[in-house]
Amino acid sequence: MSNPHTMHLQAAERVLWYLKATPGQGLLLKVDSTFHLKAYSDSDWGGCIDTRRSVTGYLVFLGDSLVSWKSKKQPTVSRSSAEAEYQALETTSCELQWLIYLLADFHIPHSQPALLYTDSKPTSEIASNPVHHERTKHIQLDCHLVREKL
Numbered sequence: 001m002s003n004p005h006t007m008h009l010q011a012a013e014r015v016l017w018y019l020k021a022t023p024g025q026g027l028l029l030k031v032d033s034t035f036h037l038k039a040y041s042d043s044d045w046g047g048c049i050d051t052r053r054s055v056t057g058y059l060v061f062l063g064d065s066l067v068s069w070k071s072k073k074q075p076t077v078s079r080s081s082a083e084a085e086y087q088a089l090e091t092t093s094c095e096l097q098w099l100i101y102l103l104a105d106f107h108i109p110h111s112q113p114a115l116l117y118t119d120s121k122p123t124s125e126i127a128s129n130p131v132h133h134e135r136t137k138h139i140q141l142d143c144h145l146v147r148e149k150l
Helices: 006-021 079-105 121-128 134-149
Strands: 037-044 055-062 065-073 115-118
Touching: 055 079, 065 079, 079 115, 079 121, 079 134, 115 134
Parallel strands: 037 115
Antiparallel strands: 037 055, 055 065
16 A cells, blocks of 8 residues: 555456446345354465475355355475465464454454364364474464464
């Protein structure tokens, strides 16, 4: 915002054209749905053929409605599938925390803990085990963030 360029204006115009062309689109929040955040996190280990970086993916639901999703290449090469999954878990935890803060800003109470699902048993064990092991020191920062959120 402090130094806008032409490309920023073009991006804003694309968003406005999309909104104008799709006036009936929106989020459907069903009345009979539970008002609860839940997320699904996953990654593929070394999925990019060129860089061997893993790809993080997550879906976040508010009740039955999908409200946030992302698929992005991780910034570093993971040394194990557990590390790649844990980085995905950390990214998803941050998104959940941001959405909880957003709900609070809108004065919408969210008293239940958000649910976060992963398909990796080693990742779940690392997140729930407070003891660091030699093999997991390289993901220590992610561990601390996820444990704090647990």
